[in-house]
Amino acid sequence: MRELNCKQTEKLITQFIENDMDHATKWNFLEHVDKCPSCKEELSIQFLVTTGMQRLENGDTFDLNRELRSKMNTERHHLQVLKSLQDGLYATQALSLLLAFLILIMVVL
Template sequence: MTCKDAEKLIPLFLDDDLDNRDLSDFLYHMDNCAECKEELTIQFLVKVGMKRLEDGNTFNLKRELEGLLSDAGRRLKVRQSLVLLSYVLEGCVVVLAATAFVLNLFL
């Protein structure tokens, strides 16, 4: 993923609107690119920080952003596990259907 690609995905990330592949690539890029992480921090500050200031709430943006990135990583792992589970279940259905077909031939 290029920096330009990552920067385009920042608003989608902040809205939790990335698919598994884009989220995985985005998180990897953020872990390895200080410039893009700085841009993410700025956009996070503008989006979340300004809202918090308007509401009069106190906050620690650095901790919140790190939490957001960490939560996104955990959600990605869960989503990837669910995709893998769906493949396993589809395989089981195919095996069961084939078994039922073979049993019907012999009965």
């Protein structure tokens, strides 16, 4: 995992809002925003401005703070599922390596 600094994170905010981001970047982005109050603040503002403008044009009613929270939760959940799938994959690989090793030992002995 690559640690992002504030400058990098700020540049990614638009991409995050527009869903134009790969999983690895999104993961790093959320990690940083979780820990960094000033980037979280910046994300809220940009989200409110971007999404708020669209909504005004559409004439929808909205609760943007709630929407941002739910977007972040959805993304985080999605990434956690992905990550646990990856971890599962690694575990399977480790297990088959161990099995191969055990078989090798039994053959040699």
